[in-house]
Amino acid sequence: MALPLPPGLTPPETAFLCEMEMVTVIPRQRLEGLNLLGGPTPPLHPPHRTPLPFWLALLLKRQRRANILPPPWLSPPSLSSILDLEKKTPSFSPPPPLPAHTTTSPPFLPSATADAPPDALPYHWLELGEMLLEAASDDIPEPDNVRRLMRDLREVRMAKMRAGVNVLEGGREVNLNGVGGMEVSEGRAFIGGVVDGLRKIGASKEMSRREREAEERENGIGGGDEEEDEDDGMDT
Template identity: 25%
Template structure:
């Protein structure tokens, strides 16, 4: 998957909104949403929440995990563990980016949330680069990394296959030389 496809998947996550209009249920391919009653929270896909917010038809309620206290806790857990920890959402970075871009004024302490998310992202990408480096230097043929999100995998996808291909080519090029040098020493 590429980043655009990951974003598409993230837009299908559900988020709560408080509409300022009333309307019956809407039937979508993925299911139904609504009914919409002014002032009463309803759960809709992120893409719909953003569309309604852009048209000033609702206020977006941030997901539970998208508050500074929870994110600071996640950041602390991530920094104290040498392994990847489970994130509060499989699409935390994309979902937060979309919601903050469309409705930062609906989010308390939006700038602090952005900073905490960036810190978490940087920490996880550093761990991922370190893991990939150790994997490549160790000459491994397979690896298992738990709790990575799809967007984080997209971050190393351009590099890893190319690096592994180059390692394979170097190994293949070195094989005949080693065999030839062993023949001469006998």
Template identity: 65%
Template sequence: MAFNHPPGLTPPEIAFICEMELVTIIPRQRLDRLDLLGGPVNPLIPPQRSLLPLWLALLLKRQRRANIVPPPWLHPVSLQEILELETTHFPDSFSPGPALSVPNTLQSHIRPFHTSAPFLPSCTADASAEALPYHWLEFAQMLLDSAADDLVEPDRVRQLMRDLREVRAAKMRKGVEVLTGEGDGVRLDGVGAMEIGEGRGFISGVVDGLRKLGASREQARKDREEEERENGYRGGGDEDDMQD
């Protein structure tokens, strides 16, 4: 039995993947070592900072056993600077994502492994403050919903996040114009996971609409040619008569 499921990841699935992002926490209680599927978690000893997957950090936060240290890019000052980049320096494209780096253990190899999104530790306390990571939208929403008291000026963060989302969504819609034969398109470098997931339905709808429009035009052309043949019209006939 086939399920009518849209192609690609849905927003809930993207949020689920985001929960594997590593975050920095400050434990409020001691916690013994945990053996998880993703690897062991070292014992938590207050007030030493530790790295945990987001889902576990949110669980400890709800239990009031830890505080989450927000990444630098989620600070109001950083979000304001990124918003200015989006509107002033990159009006027709998206601001670049975090810079990639090569692990020290691999620098001596001939073909080193380059870590890239979404496998960068871009949501920890050591993340870049000048760029939005791959899971920026869903990550920030989770922290605003469950750990707003750990953020600096959460109301200001919500406002800036809303502005960023609107500006970047407008760029995404502008890029779709190239599919209709209008505009020059827009580069999608730096687009986040949730933005892709949310825009896929809109873009797919535009493509399907253009495909149906093209099919209807082609069918109309065939019908017109068939009608002309039935009426005895031969293309180029007048020119042949004039030559005779």
């Protein structure tokens, strides 16, 4: 019997969607454009920069036909600045601003190209950074430092997510503005477990309250009868 699918996107599915992001490549040889389902890709002419889907850029990188330009936010100065902001504020760092006169929204923004803003983490920052470090670490300046900063950012932001669920007990909402796709996928089980636990606690408290009120009503009625019996005995 097939097991039920978990709600929402799993981490592998989120990483698969990340491969549709647009990145910037520097071709190492001339290649004609391809007719893809999402539209034709531009021809590659070294050394001109060209935007390509991430999955295609990874394929060309593994074939040594192109180098991938990391987005500006995937650099030690930018990651250090974002990490300092994350440590200073209880909220998450703001996502990249929406481009003017656009009908698209995250995660379908050009937030991983060479023209992306340097001071904001996009929706797929975690999975895109990890895949770039794995497949194109030679294209990233100071890859070991970048890897360390990304690990620190992940720990700080996950700690914020865990701390944020404390407001659920008071009936308030968790503010997840600026949280990335992989962070949501990884934290869904934890947050969902907390919500289910709070629901069970609330149901148990409600049941205890009703039982206590019923017991108090019964004791009140019994106490009134005893007082009436005592008064009747004193009159006789």
